[in-house]
């Protein structure tokens with residue numbers, strides 16, 4: 001049907017996807033994923049796990065990746081608004097260590113496709129946010145890894161208005177810096 005716009009970003013293989021929003025007097029309808037449309041756009045990944053998480057304002061989840069079973073993720077916001085961030089961790093990539101940040105929201109319905117070999121995280125900007133994302137590989141906690149959210153070498157410009165309101169898991173409070181971890185991802 002071609003209900004999607006696929007927008008390239010400054011980082012190779014990282015895409016913003018804009019589904020067509022069908023509004024009427026009842027509300028809205030979107031196709032949130034369509035394999036044929038994605039394949040035609042060259043996004044030929046195979047999603048095998050869907051996730052959903054709810055967070056309150058000021059929650060920052062990230063920056064996460066799996067060192068094996070690495071996951072490509074198609075991220076969208078069902079309720080609320082988040083600042084979503086992907087960091088290129090592919091060795092030899094010309095954009096290694098660079099990030100792209102984007103507002104995903106219930107209103108803009110934008111999605112971010114984060115390829116394998118990236119770290120992912122988001123900051124909740126609304127009272128609550130419910131995010132849903134498709135993954136190209138299964139959860140593998142023994143390969144769970146991450147980078148600290150405020151790593152100065154990545155220097156993410158998180159839209160935080162009050163640092164005291166930041167809510168992090170214990171794990172995320174203690175993530176390592178990019179320069180202190182072994183990066184396993186090749187750049188294809």
Ligand SMILES: Cc1cn([C@H]2C[C@H](O)[C@@H](COP(=O)(O)OP(=O)(O)O[C@H]3O[C@H](C)C(=O)[C@H](O)[C@H]3O)O2)c(=O)[nH]c1=O
Pocket residue numbers: 051053061062064065073120121122138139169
């Ligand atoms: C990720 C995941 C978690 N869990 C269980 C394990 C824990 O008992 C609980 C919370 O896990 P965690 O604190 O790792 O959840 P997040 O901090 O939201 O982690 C995610 O946040 C960032 C933004 C991501 O992109 C990843 O999907 C993932 O790392 O859910 C599962 O059962 N399956 C899963 O795929």
